[in-house]
Amino acid sequence: MHDKLKAQPAPPAPPPRHDALHHSEERFRLLVEGVKDYAIFMLDPDGHVTSWNAGAERIKGYTAHDILGQHFTRFYTPEDIARAWPQRELESARKEGRFEDEGWRVRKDGTRFWANVIITALYNRNGEFYGFAKVTRDMTQRRKIEALEQSGRRTTEFLAMLAHELRNPLAPIRNAVSVLQMSPTEYPNLLWTREVLDRQVSHLTRLVDDLLDVSRITSGKIVLENEPVDMIQVVHRAIEASRPLIEARGHALTIDLPDAPVVVLGDVTRLSQVMINLLNNAAKYTPEGGTITVRAIARGGYATITIADTGIGIRAEMLTRVFDLFTQGERGLDRSEGGLGVGLNIVQRLISMHGGRVTAASPGPDRGSEFTVQLPLAEMLCGPGGALGFSRHRLDSEDRRRILVVDDNRDSAESMERLLALWGHEVQVAYDGPTALRAALDFAPDLVLLDIGLPHMDGYEVGRRMQTDPELHSVVRVAMTGYGQDEDRRRSAEAGFSQHLVKPVDPDTLRQIVAESPMRKTEAGRRA
Secondary structure, eight states, X not given: OHHHHHHSOOOOOOOOHHHHHHHHHXXXXXXXXXXXXXXXXXXXXXXXXXXXXXXXXXXXXXXXXXXXXXXXXXXXXXXXXXXXXXXXXXXXXXXXXXXXXXXXXXXXXXXXXXXXXXXXXXXXXXXXXXXXEEEEEEOHHHHHHHHHHHHHHHHHHHHHHHHHHHHHHHHHHHHHXXXXXXXXXXXXXXXXXXXXXXXXXXHHHHHHHHXXXXXXXXXXXXXXXXXXXXXXXXXXXXXXXXXXXXXHTTOEEEEEOOSSOOEEEEOHHHHHHXXXXXXXXXXXXXXXXXXXXXXXXXXXXXXXXXXXXXXXXXOHHHHTTTTSTTOOOOOOTTOOOOOSSOHHHHHHHHHHHTTOEEEEEOSSTTSOEEEEEEEEBOOOOOOTTSGGGOOOOOOOTTTOOEEEEEOSOHHHHHHHHXXXXXXXXXXEEESSHHHHXXXXXXXXXXXXXXXXXXXXXXXXXXXXXXXXXXXXXTSEEEEEESOOSHHHHHHHHXXXXXXXXXXXXXXXXXXXXXXXXXXXXXXXXHHO
């Protein structure tokens, strides 16, 4: 026994303390030098660069060979150098221990970028001042986005204010025209004046209404009253509203509509507004005596409505911008009809709120235009009790699913909720990532239809958290997004999504995915 104990080898001695410290410092050095999203470097007490990482080279353009030993003022604009701002930054960091700032910085090639800068004063183990650590982040892209968002908000506020202020004088003018119309007169000039005032006040009122709609839509103040809507009836209603303008310009109107209803879930007033805008647009931009053709069809899970004209057409470079706010094609002096360039933007926004899409096509100038609206079809069931022939579909218990719809666009989420409910499923809705995670735990869905662009937490992160949560791991997750590139699909797969659907979602595809998604066995007891 004693001999066996003596034969056992002694445990290895721990590495010397200085070796462990050396390894730790080496790992930290490799970590800092490998970071590419942040410029991380050190300055001596006088502000000369003493270290340089890969992120600094990428952001500022200097190699370590270029910059080591140089003074850090070369990263600053002439204006900042003139006011001694770099020195003030170091003085503040030395005094307070830390300094943070945002401002313009200069790359090696002379271009400027907007930077977030943090400078930290460094001290050695003996408390002696050692120099500075500086971390810089390129915020140029974010600043551009914030500037665009701020510009958009200002534009929306201006439009709302302008529309409101224009309504004040419009009201008495309209009242005065009504008084003139009620007053009998035999004077031809007075009759002509009255008719001109009536037409122009009506036109100005439509322009103001367009401005109000843009401001309401962009600020999220328009709420759709979704219900089953027959698009054939909507088109007929729009044609009657636009017929006076079409006939006044001498256009021939060709109508090709199916006899059967083409039903979508939507707001009948807003869908009518879309069709009227497109018809009026065709009438205004088609020379007198032209032809306007309206077609509709239900195919491939979509209601497709096309409005074509023989008008002035659209140049190829304008097709990509025709739906932008305040965008108009070129108009000659003989083409005085028009508006503010907001009508097509309203059309696109309203159709998008319905989960659809609108496209424009044209062979070129003076060769006509064609606008196509596609909306997801609702499921039409010939049962009693449902509006326009709709009723909730009766599903057997083994076919019914619990579905959580997550989308920050309330109209998109709620229209999807109605459609799934009409199919007979049990549905809940969430409008952001954290709420979706809580709802998934409480509701215990079989399937989650998850938008990617969510506030607070994007859909990829929500998917990853569900994948790692033992209670939610078995939930089938389907991505719904407006992005369908290969990179987007790859990221969805990495986040645990089983499918990647591009909006607007094809109802037949969705129905198949729902039918094929398994019930969660862990919830069988709760279902009973």
